Amino acid sequence: MSSLVGFSSLVLAIGINFYLFLSRYIFKFQKQKFNLFIRFSSLLTLLSFFSLMYAYVVSDFSIYNVFQNSHSNKPLIYKISGTWGNHEGSMLLWLSILSIFSFFFSFTKNIDESFQRLTLIIQSLLHILFGLFIVFTSNPFLVNSILVNEGLGLNPILQDPGLAVHPPILYVGYVGYSIVFSIAIAGLFQNTDDEWLYVAKKWSLISWTFLTGGIALGSYWAYYELGWGGWWFWDPVENISLMPWIAGLALVHSLMMVRGEQAIKKWIVFLSILCFSLSVFGTFLVRSGILTSVHSFTADASRGIFILLIFFIVTGFGFLVFLLKEPKKSNTLNLLFINKVSAIVINNILMIIATLTILLGTIYPIIIEVLYNKRISVGGPYFNSTVIPIMIPGFLLMSIAPILSWQTNKIQNSKKYAIGFIMLSILVLIQSYFSDFNTWGFVGLLLGFWIILASIIAIFSSYKVKFNIKFFQIINPHIAHIGVGIAIVGITCSSVFQNELDFNLNEGDKFNVNGKTVLFQEIENTNKINYQALRGKFIFDIEKNQSKKIEAGKNYYPVSKMITSEAGILHQWNKDIYFILGDQKNNEWFVKVLINPFVSFIWLGVAIMIYSGFIAVTRR
Amino acid sequence: MNRIIILTPLIILFIICIFSLTYLLSGKDPNKPPSALLYKDVPNFESSSLYNEKEIIKTRDIKNTKTLINFFASWCSPCKIEHPLFFEIGKKYPELYLLGFNHKDPTSDAKKYLEEDGNPYDFVGVDSDGLIALEFGVFGLPETYLINEDGKIIYKLMGPITTDILKNEIEPLL
Numbered sequence: 001m002s003s004l005v006g007f008s009s010l011v012l013a014i015g016i017n018f019y020l021f022l023s024r025y026i027f028k029f030q031k032q033k034f035n036l037f038i039r040f041s042s043l044l045t046l047l048s049f050f051s052l053m054y055a056y057v058v059s060d061f062s063i064y065n066v067f068q069n070s071h072s073n074k075p076l077i078y079k080i081s082g083t084w085g086n087h088e089g090s091m092l093l094w095l096s097i098l099s100i101f102s103f104f105f106s107f108t109k110n111i112d113e114s115f116q117r118l119t120l121i122i123q124s125l126l127h128i129l130f131g132l133f134i135v136f137t138s139n140p141f142l143v144n145s146i147l148v149n150e151g152l153g154l155n156p157i158l159q160d161p162g163l164a165v166h167p168p169i170l171y172v173g174y175v176g177y178s179i180v181f182s183i184a185i186a187g188l189f190q191n192t193d194d195e196w197l198y199v200a201k202k203w204s205l206i207s208w209t210f211l212t213g214g215i216a217l218g219s220y221w222a223y224y225e226l227g228w229g230g231w232w233f234w235d236p237v238e239n240i241s242l243m244p245w246i247a248g249l250a251l252v253h254s255l256m257m258v259r260g261e262q263a264i265k266k267w268i269v270f271l272s273i274l275c276f277s278l279s280v281f282g283t284f285l286v287r288s289g290i291l292t293s294v295h296s297f298t299a300d301a302s303r304g305i306f307i308l309l310i311f312f313i314v315t316g317f318g319f320l321v322f323l324l325k326e327p328k329k330s331n332t333l334n335l336l337f338i339n340k341v342s343a344i345v346i347n348n349i350l351m352i353i354a355t356l357t358i359l360l361g362t363i364y365p366i367i368i369e370v371l372y373n374k375r376i377s378v379g380g381p382y383f384n385s386t387v388i389p390i391m392i393p394g395f396l397l398m399s400i401a402p403i404l405s406w407q408t409n410k411i412q413n414s415k416k417y418a419i420g421f422i423m424l425s426i427l428v429l430i431q432s433y434f435s436d437f438n439t440w441g442f443v444g445l446l447l448g449f450w451i452i453l454a455s456i457i458a459i460f461s462s463y464k465v466k467f468n469i470k471f472f473q474i475i476n477p478h479i480a481h482i483g484v485g486i487a488i489v490g491i492t493c494s495s496v497f498q499n500e501l502d503f504n505l506n507e508g509d510k511f512n513v514n515g516k517t518v519l520f521q522e523i524e525n526t527n528k529i530n531y532q533a534l535r536g537k538f539i540f541d542i543e544k545n546q547s548k549k550i551e552a553g554k555n556y557y558p559v560s561k562m563i564t565s566e567a568g569i570l571h572q573w574n575k576d577i578y579f580i581l582g583d584q585k586n587n588e589w590f591v592k593v594l595i596n597p598f599v600s601f602i603w604l605g606v607a608i609m610i611y612s613g614f615i616a617v618t619r620r
Numbered sequence: 621m622n623r624i625i626i627l628t629p630l631i632i633l634f635i636i637c638i639f640s641l642t643y644l645l646s647g648k649d650p651n652k653p654p655s656a657l658l659y660k661d662v663p664n665f666e667s668s669s670l671y672n673e674k675e676i677i678k679t680r681d682i683k684n685t686k687t688l689i690n691f692f693a694s695w696c697s698p699c700k701i702e703h704p705l706f707f708e709i710g711k712k713y714p715e716l717y718l719l720g721f722n723h724k725d726p727t728s729d730a731k732k733y734l735e736e737d738g739n740p741y742d743f744v745g746v747d748s749d750g751l752i753a754l755e756f757g758v759f760g761l762p763e764t765y766l767i768n769e770d771g772k773i774i775y776k777l778m779g780p781i782t783t784d785i786l787k788n789e790i791e792p793l794l
Contacts, residue, residue: 274629281636290643304644312637319629363636370642373658 003063006051007141010092013044013099014131017124024121035106038120041127042099049096052140053083061148065089065140070151073530074159081164087287087303088140090167094283095130097168097175098123101203105179111199115190122182129310137303159530159557160225166217170241173211174279177244177272180204180251184272185318188325194258197265200272201255202617207275208248209613215241216606223599224567231494231602234383236291239362240282243355247275250351252616256477257344266326267348273318278355280311290366343401350394357386392443395488398481399451403458413461420453435497444492451485473619480612487605493598494576501595504588513577513593516541520591531555533566536581536589540570552579552591574598658776662689662767663755667745670722670730677719677745679771686794687717687767690741691753693725694733696761702780706740709786713794721747723761766793 020037052065056079061067069086070079084093102123108116134140180203187196218241223231232238251271258264285291288304361378368376400417428446432438455478459465463474472479503511505520512518521537535553552568568579575597582590657663662679669675690706692699710718720741722730725748734744747753756765759778766775775793777785 270629277633284640288640288644290640305641308637308640308644312633315633316630319633323626323630363639366643367639370639370646 002051002055002060003141003143006048006055007139009044009051010048010095010131010141011135013041013048014128014135016041016044017127017131020124021121021128024118034117034120038106038124039103041124042103045096045099045127045131049083049092052089052092053080056080056083059151061151062144063140064142064144067144067148067151071530072150075529077161077164078159084167084171086140088134088138090171091130091134091138091287092140093168094171094175095127095134097171098127098130098178101176101179102127105203108199111195112190112193115186115196118186118189119179119182122185123178126178126182126314129313133303133306133310137306160221162217162221163225166214166221169210169217170214173207173209173214173248174241174244174282176203176207176210177248177276177279180207180272181276181314181318184269185321188269188321194265197255197258197268200268201252204248204251204255204272204275205613205617208245208252209610209617211241211245211248212606212613213610215245216603216610220603224569225564231599234361234380236362237286239358239383240278240285243358243362244275244278244282246351246355246358247271247278250348250355251275253344254348257341269322271348273315273322274355277311277315277318278359280307280314284308284311285362291362340401340404340406343397343404347394347397347401350390354387354390354394357390358383361386388440392447395447395451395484398484399447399454403454403462413457416457416461417454420457421450424449424453438496441492441496444488444496448485448488448492451488452482455479455481455485469618473615476612476615476619479615480609483605483608483612485605486601486608490598490601490603490605494596494602497597499595501593503591503593504585505591506588510542513540514595517543518593520589523589528555531557534581535566536568536579536591538568538579540577550577550579552581554581571600573600576600657757657773659772659774662765662771662773665745665752665755667721667747667752670727670734670744670746677743682717682719682767683771684769685717686715686769687719689719689721689756689765689767691721691723691747691756691758691761691763693723693761694729695725696723698780699762700737702762702782703737703740705781705783705786707738709790710740710742716794718742720744721752723747723753723758724750766790 016037020034020041023034052063054060055063055066056070057076059066059070059072059079061070065086065088066082069089070082074082082089084090102120105116105123106120180200183196183200183203187200190196215238218238219231222233251268254264254268254271258268284304284307287307290304361382364378365376368374403413403417425446428442428449431445432442435441459475459478463471465471499514501513503509505511507520507522509520510517511520519539519542521539524533524535524537526533526535533553533555535551538550538552540548540550548570550568550570551566553566555564555566556562557564565580568581570577570579575595576599578594578596580592580594582592584590662682664679666676666678669677688709692703706718706720709716718741720743722744725733727746727748730744730746745752750758753763756763762780764775764777764781765773768774775790777789781790
């Protein structure tokens, strides 16, 4: 039943969008009617998605997709998240989010009516393309030909609350760029005024903020679930999300500085198209299974070709319009040696170079395999030695950018900054002298703290401190940059100053971690509803009263015959102590302990960035 | 000049799409990496017969004759599926040397398996510790290699042989 409802509402939604698309050329509508149809088709798409979710919740194994990916023993939350934990369901989620964006955009006021309509028609076109993709290659509503009463289970590694919400949030970010894309294309076609820039700014901020949240959740999940002690692996799927994120960052900054300059307008249109293209390209790479990664996705050539075609149509169409319809001539760019505009322009260029570098590293294995039939993989060393050096001058510029002036070369209060910078350099140098000196560590710490310090100086010397919403809106760019600075400090410390200790232990052994005694208490085996858990129990700092219990181990999921590792993490504000339980050999357990200093700063920094993303949306 | 800059994204788009399309159409599976040994000399190996420990086969024994090497095991169910096809191959190409390597299997299980399903191989080598498979870069069972008269690997297949694969991919090389 739910399969019938889901499938027919999906087809009807695609039909309505088709009708709306034709309406531009054949039938004419009033605005009210047009918007009603858009909203109706959005609701139908959502209905389709929720009927699939309903099938998951009630474990309706007559639907092949549910049978393949769910199990009646699973906790409810993972039944729900199972809806998007598979290819077909996640594509339906993709389409639903696209619809939600169209839905909300149809309520936008104060914009030109025909412009709004054109934007929505481009959204309809995207809806048709992805809708047809789902219907023809990835239909989640196929009915099982035989009667079954139990499912095959969800990938156990996905049974994690962080990961249950990671894909939807990430998708809001990816798909949000569709509306920015549509706005930019509509802006090119109509070429009327600059009003669309302000509309685009809001939507691109929303997308970017969600993308940040999605990426952060994914990497937080990788940190405590994969059990490798790291939080970023330059995995192809991570790179795919990082590319639109950096391009989106460039877009947000360009939108901030636009004052009607023609060159920048052109650049904004380019970035808007690029962001969405990268999102679709990411979807293609992931869904075609063309890249191997920690994200296990099934490979299917026909799906791959279909999305590649969509990617080609969307990107080709976007850039072709860009080529043929240039934005109208207006003000020229006010570039000085060092003013706000030139700083942002340089930063934009750096960000695009970084994006292209990541793109090259990500698709290089495909090119090599096609040309030479060799399998290579491009990993951390390439990205670390290319992307990071490209970004460093950008970070340097970013630390001073908010204090630069729009019109002149002068820097206000330059003395304060100079003194601050010198003192900070000395402090960091002393710190490096007393710890193991590491060039990257030194550069990272100096940069991170400098960004934080410069932003704080800027806030206190340029504005009167007040505690109202308006004040927080004004200082928001500085707050965002403080977030970046904190994240840089966290990234530097956790990667450069990470410490690894290996032990072979018997139950009851005591060992030393970071000057504290740890007791390896016991190994415990328990049976949970859908898995068996093996846990090593540790007591940290056994000699003190406030000793902490840590559990690290593995889960075995009998239904899918998979083992996942569950790291035990002791969070402290200045470091994470990360326990990994290895295998048993000769009655001894292998235990790895990682000391990751200041990891919490990464999450704090990202949280601040997300906060200022939302604050920026509220500001016109 | 300006025109060229604006054209760049379209050019990059074309290049990416052409490579991706070629990749997809070539039927490559990212989970099945290409063999580094293709068109190279067959690796050195030495193995005793399953039925007679004193009977040894070495790399040079298969020189000057076309050889089909198949890695199998009694515990591998896809091997059971492709098994009958080796009888067909043996009948159709009597001059082709069929060499089977029994991979990580107790001798008794291997013998029982070949008793029940029949033995299509001209020689069954024992690879109990998997070292020969390691030399060949075996990824998973079954795997099949075709070696030409010069001792070069000219074809490699991961997974079971099917009638389609036999007809379209292996027979043209025989």
